[in-house]
């Protein structure tokens with residue numbers, strides 16, 4: 001399957017607003033890859049596919065998690081986290097994407113993980129700062145992204161964790177672990 005076919009298949013999974021966001025993430029991921037000497041082609045592919053399952057029905061995502069032995073702990077956490085793992089499963093099964101680095105960048109783009117690869121960092125950060133994002137503090141993240149992937153991601157995870165705390169929601173521990181690990185990398 002070539003990139004053009006993957007673009008059409010991905011676009012067909014989501015409403016126009018999410019597709020616009022996806023294109024913003026692609027553009028931003030390529031820019032970050034160029035700035036930090038990352039792999040532009042993998043960044044583009046992972047960014048294109050990162051939200052593949054975002055608009056899927058909750059029941060469909062739950063079935064994929066249960067039937068394919070995706071991490072069961074996802075089920076007790078925010079459903080917003082599900083699409084990343086389900087999306088990695090979906091692009092592999094539906095489109096034969098086998099590149100482990102690309103699949104991992106999709107799988108961990110929302111939560112982060114310990115030992116994030118450069119590709120994980122690029123896609124996760126691009127998702128936060130793409131031009132269509134407009135949340136308090138996003139411009140600071142865009143400035144930090146010019147200095148350091150790690151500094152920008154720590155600030156990004158901090159903002160997500162702060163919002164979750166303000167709303168009294170559960171925090172998926174992998175994000176806290178990812179944040180701590182990034183701070184250790186900065187030392």
Ligand SMILES: Nc1ncnc2c1ncn2[C@@H]1O[C@H](COP(=O)(O)OP(=O)(O)O)[C@@H](O)[C@H]1O
Nearest residue numbers: 051054078080081110111127160170171172175
């Ligand atoms: N560690 C976490 N624990 C719980 N929920 C989280 C965590 N990290 C992210 N989320 C949830 O996921 C949402 C992020 O989803 P979003 O930015 O829409 O993802 P994407 O744009 O990549 O599809 C956050 O607003 C929050 O509700």
